[in-house]
Amino acid sequence: MSIYGPYEETLNNILADVERRLAEWNDHQLAANQPKLYEHLIGRVKTPASMAEKCRRKGYPESMAAALRQCRDAVGVRLVCNFISDITRCLSLIEQADWCTVVKKKDYITNAKPNGYRSYHLILDVVEPYEDVDGQQPGHFFVEVQLRTIAMDSWASLEHEIKYKHHVANPERISKELKRCADQLASCDVQMQTIRQLVQEGERDK
Numbered sequence: 219m220s221i222y223g224p225y226e227e228t229l230n231n232i233l234a235d236v237e238r239r240l241a242e243w244n245d246h247q248l249a250a251n252q253p254k255l256y257e258h259l260i261g262r263v264k265t266p267a268s269m270a271e272k273c274r275r276k277g278y279p280e281s282m283a284a285a286l287r288q289c290r291d292a293v294g295v296r297l298v299c300n301f302i303s304d305i306t307r308c309l310s311l312i313e314q315a316d317w318c319t320v321v322k323k324k325d326y327i328t329n330a331k332p333n334g335y336r337s338y339h340l341i342l343d344v345v346e347p348y349e350d351v352d353g354q355q356p357g358h359f360f361v362e363v364q365l366r367t368i369a370m371d372s373w374a375s376l377e378h379e380i381k382y383k384h385h386v387a388n389p390e391r392i393s394k395e396l397k398r399c400a401d402q403l404a405s406c407d408v409q410m411q412t413i414r415q416l417v418q419e420g421e422r423d424k
């Protein structure tokens with residue numbers, strides 16, 4: 219039996235619902251002739267094996283309650299944005315949305331991890347028409363949202379891939395190069411933002 223017990227289908231439904239709401243936001247922006255909020259979206263329900271491993275790593279019981287209440291990232295959505303300012307636009311919409319409450323924020327953009335990882339993480343409490351682990355219906359479910367630029371996302375993919383290659387010859391050198399690369403990409407994100415601003419100012423002055 220999966221660590222999610224009978225909730226596996228519910229989690230997939232919640233993911234679909236959150237993805238639909240976020241896609242609607244992008245559609246509204248485009249219909250109003252505004253730039254996209256995000257370039258693309260990736261959603262996933264954490265695999266039961268990966269969730270069981272996380273429970274063990276965190277010292278939680280390998281139970282449905284721990285998977286759904288203590289871990290809080292069984293359902294995850296990553297919004298990959300073109301510009302840093304789009305991350306701010308997404309954040310502001312999420313904070314004002316009536317269908318969710320932000321219960322935790324981690325700003326790894328202002329405070330990058332020592333390895334160079336950058337991203338903005340949110341935990342949302344979403345009310346959905348399903349019974350939750352406390353027997354409430356509509357129930358409360360947690361959803362993790364990660365907001366990144368394309369540059370931050372490509373770095374994280376590469377770093378993630380390398381992390382699981384345990385037999386690399388020169389791990390210190392690779393970590394150092396990865397950190398340098400993350401800092402250069404962060405500087406490119408700032409430059410891209412400046413270019414976007416200049417283009418927008420030019421359009422306003424026309």
Ligand code: 0O2
Nearest residue numbers: 264268272289291294324331333335339373374375377378
């Ligand atoms: P997956 O499959 O990506 O979900 P908590 O202590 O519970 O508040 P948590 O969840 O342990 O926090 O850690 P945190 O810092 O919020 O980040 C968890 C997720 O962020 C990871 O998920 C990654 O997706 C991403 N992440 C965090 N740090 C790094 C990093 O250094 N490199 C990369 N590539 N990704 C990172 P999972 O659980 O690893 O897997």
